[in-house]
Amino acid sequence: MTTIRRFSCNDLLRFTSVNLDHLTETFNMSFYMTYLARWPDYFHVAEAPGNRVMGYIMGKVEGQGESWHGQQLAKKLMNLLEDVSDKIDKAYFVDLFVRASNTPAIKMYEKLGYIIYRRVLRYYSGEEDGLDMRKALSRDVEKKSVIPLKRPITPDELEYD
C-alpha cells in the first residue's frame, strides 16, 4: 500500500534506509534542493504504512526531453513521471543515466521499456562510464529519439547539463 506524494525537504531526513543501499548515491544538498526548487512536480516519494519511505524519484525537464535520476514500486514511480512528462509537458522521450556497472538497474529499466541509447565515458565521479537509457513517449511517433548511437560520447558532448 503505497502513498505516492511530492517529496519534501523533511524526506531527506527519512530516506536513510533507501540511501544506505550502495546502489543509491547520496548527493550534496544543493543537488536535491535544486530539483525541489525547480521541478517539485517531478520529485515524488513512495511511502508504506507507518510512513516508511520506500523509494523516491527525481526528474527534470530539459528542452523537449526529460532526464531522470532515480518491483512494482520502481514501475509505479516511473509511470507517474512518464505520465506527467507525456501529458503535461508533451515530451518526446524520457531519458536517464545509470552507472555502466549497475546491472540490476539496467535490467530493471529495460523491463520498463528503456533502451541503451549511448554510453557516456567517465560520466560518474571515479571515472565510471554512464549509460544514457531512453524511452520514447507518445509524441515521438516514429521512435526517432531512441535509435541508439553507434559510438560512445564524452560528458562535454552532452546536449544538456
Add this chain to the structure above:
Amino acid sequence: MYKLAGEERFLLWAVCSIQLQVLCDKSGEKLLLLAEGLLKKHIASHSMHEPEALMVYISLLEQQSKYNDALEVLSGNLGSLLVIEVDKLRIQGRLLARARDYAAAVDVYKKILELSPDDWECFLQYLGCLFEDDSMWKYFDDTDQIHPTKNIECKFSHLTEEMFDSRISSASELVQKLQRDTENSNLRGPHLAEIEIEKRKFLYGKKNDSELLKSLLQYFLKFGHLACYASDVEAFLQVLPPHKMAEFVGMLVENADSVSASATTVLGQTTTILKVQELTGNVFELPLGEIEASAVKLAKLYCQNLPLSKDLDPQESMFGEELLSLISNMLVQLYWRTRDFCYLAEAIMVLELGLSIRGHVWQYKILLLHIYSYIGALPLAFERYKALDVKNILTETVSHHILCQMLESPMWVDLNNLLQDYLKFMDDHLKESADLTFLAYRHRNYSKVIEFVLFKQRLQQSNQYEAARVEASLLQLKQNADSIEEEERVLENLKSGVQLVELSNEMGSRTLRFNEDMQTRPWWTPCPEKNYLLGSFEDFSYCPKENVNKDREENVKRSIQRKSLLPRMVYLSIQCSATALKESLETKGSGGDLKTCEELKSLLEEYTKTLGSSFSDAVEMITEISQGARTFETLGSDLVDWLNFAVFWNAWSLSSQEHWHVLNLLFERLILDRIKSMGSSQMNSCYSDVQVLVQIITEPLAWHSLVIQACTRSSLPSGKKKKKAQHSDHLPSSPMSQAIKDSIHSLCSTVQEVSNWLLNQINNPEDDQVERFLTTLKRNEGPGQVLGVLESFIASSEESEVGSRIFESLKTWSKADSARKTVTAQQRVLREFHQICGSKRKLLEKLKQQMSHV
C-alpha cells in the same frame, strides 16, 4: 516591486514572508489577514496564474482555519490551476475533514481510493472521516514530526455503538469492493485495510481479538513471504496484549507452508515469523535452548537457500540475507542472558561471513560496528562505519551510530575528522540555503520557499549539530591539555569559552531538533545513550523503540548545556590558579582574582543544576564519596561530569587543602576501584570500564593537570628574580604548595596504575589472544553451534551448487582472520590510550620537578 510592476511573484514573496513570520514566531496571526487581503485584492484585479500561488493561498486560509473559504477557492475558477485530479481531491478531502464536513470528506476519499486503491494514507484519512475523528490532523500541522508515531490514536467516545457499527460496516463494504476491483493485482492496501478495520473494532471494545488475529493470519497467508509483512503489521501488533502476541506467533508457525510452497516462500515466511517475534518482544520470553535451536535452524536454512542466489549480480540483495541479521540478534541476546562471550564472537563471525559473501549489506555493517564498539575493537567499528559511505545529509541522520563511541575513545584523529566532516557539511548547507530558497522563488515554487526556510531552521536547531560544535572545541582542549601554553592558544581561538557559555544559557529556552534516524539501530541500543548489554537481563522489560527515544530529549539538552560551560571553566580555572600559588607563598592569602572566582562559582552553580543538584549538595556528595561514605554508583552515568565539577570546585577554592585532598581521593577511588574490578579481564568484557577511564584521564584529570600547570608556572622564577628565588629554596613551602605536590604525587601513581594495567593487556601476545578468541568458538554443546553449521556447509559446498562468486567468497573467508582483526583493533585502542597516559605521566613528572623548587 509589486506596486510598480503588478506581478504576482512580488506579491507572493510578501505573502510567503508573512506566513514564515507567523510560523516561526508562533504569533502575529493578524498578519495572515493582511496577507489574505492582499491576495484577494490581487485576484480581483489580475486573477491568479500560478498553481503554486493557489497552493499558497489555500495554505494561508488553512493556517487561519478558514477551511470553507479554502474549499470555495478550490472549487471555483482558480481550482483549474491544479491539473492533477488526485492532488486536487486530496486537498479537498483534507479541507472538508478539517471543516468537519465528514460526510462530504468520506465521499471524496472514496473517490481517491477508487483511483488509487493502494493509497494507505488516504485510507486512514477516509476512516478518520468516517469515525469523525480529527486526531490524525494534529500530525499534519506538526512540522516537528520527522518520524511520526506508527500508532495513530483513534477516538471513538463520541460515537454510539449503533453509529460505530454502521460506519464500520460501510468501511468493510468499501474494502470488499476494493479487494474485488484489485483481485488480479498484488496490491496489499485493500487487504491491510481489513486488519485496520478489525483493529478499530478491537479498540472500540468489541472483544474481537480472534477476528483480529485471523485477519493478521489471512494477510500472512497472502503476503507473509514478502519482506514487507512484519513492518506492514507492526502497528497492529502493538495493540495486542502480550499473551495474544504469543498466540499469534504460534498461529503463524502452525500455518506456515513448509510442504507445498517454493523455497523462496518458505524462506520468506520463516524470516517473517522471526521478525514478528522480534517486533513483539516475544523473542525475549523464549527459553535459551529454544533461541539457540532457532538460531541453528536459521543457519541451516540460510545455507540450504544460498544456491537460490547463485546467478544474482553481486549488487543485488540475496535470498535469505536477512537471516544472518536475525541469527546475530539472537546470538547477542544469548550473550546478554548468559554473559558467555562465545555467543558474541559467533555473532561477529556470522556477520563477517555474510559480508564476505556480499560486501554491500549495510545491515550487517551496522550490527558489526555496534558489536565491535561494545568489545572495544573501535578501529574495526569505525572501518565498518566508513564502509557505509555516510556523506552529506546522511551525516546528520546516520553518524549517531559511531559518534558517541568515538567521543569516549582515545581515537582523536578519526574523531576529529568525523566531527569536522559533519560540521563542514552543516555549515556549508546553512550558508547556501538562502540561495536555494531564492532559486525556488525565482522558479515560482512558493510552497518550497517556506519549506526550505523551515528546513534550514530544523538543521540549525539540530541537537547533534549543537553537540558537535561543543565537542569539537572540547576535543581541541583535550588534545592540548599537556601544554598550558598550547591550551591558552586554543582558548584564545575559542574566545575564552564565552560564546559557548551564551549557548549554554540559551539552551534552556531553545528548541532542539532530533533529526537522527534511530530506526536502523540494533535492538540492544535503541538510542546512543542506552545499551541494554551494559545492564542485566533480569532488569529489562521490552519497550518499543519509539518510546525509548522520547525520554532522551531533556537529557541531551542538559548534557549540551553542561559541556558548553567546560571551556570557560577551564579558562577561569587557569586564571584563578595563575596567581593563587604565588600569593599563597608571599602573603598566605587565598589567591585568585575575585571577579574570576565569582564567575567560576556562578558557572559551577549552573553546572550542578544541570546535574539535578544544588552547589552545596554537590559538594556534600563528592566529599562523602571521597570518604567512602557513599559509593560512586550514586553518580550513575554522570560520573565524569561529577569529577569535572570536583576539579573546578577545587580550582575555585585553591587555598583549601581539604579540597585538594577530596579531589585526590576521588581520582584514586574512582580509577583504582575500576582497575581492581577489571582485574585481568579481557577487553571483551570490560571495555565499558576502559571507556570510563579514558574519559576520566582525558577530561577531569587533564583539566586538573592544567590547574596544577598554571599554579606551578606562576611559582617559577623569571628573569632577574631568578637569583632571589634560589634563596627562597630554603623558605618553608606554603600549605597550598604542599597540597599541589601531594596532588601531583597522587595523580602520578594513579596514572601509573592505569598504565600498568594497559601494559599488561598490550604485552599479552596477539597470537595468544587470537587463539583464546578462537578457542571460545570450539564447543560441542552450547555456543558455537551456529558457526559449526556454517563451517560444515563451507567445507562441503560445491561451486556448481552455489555459483563461482559465492563459492570463492566461502572458501576465502577465514575465521582466524576475523579473530585477528578484532584482537588487533582492540590492541590499537589500548595502545593509543597507553600513549595518552604516557604523556600525562611525563607532564606530571615535569611538574613534580618544578614543584620541588617551591
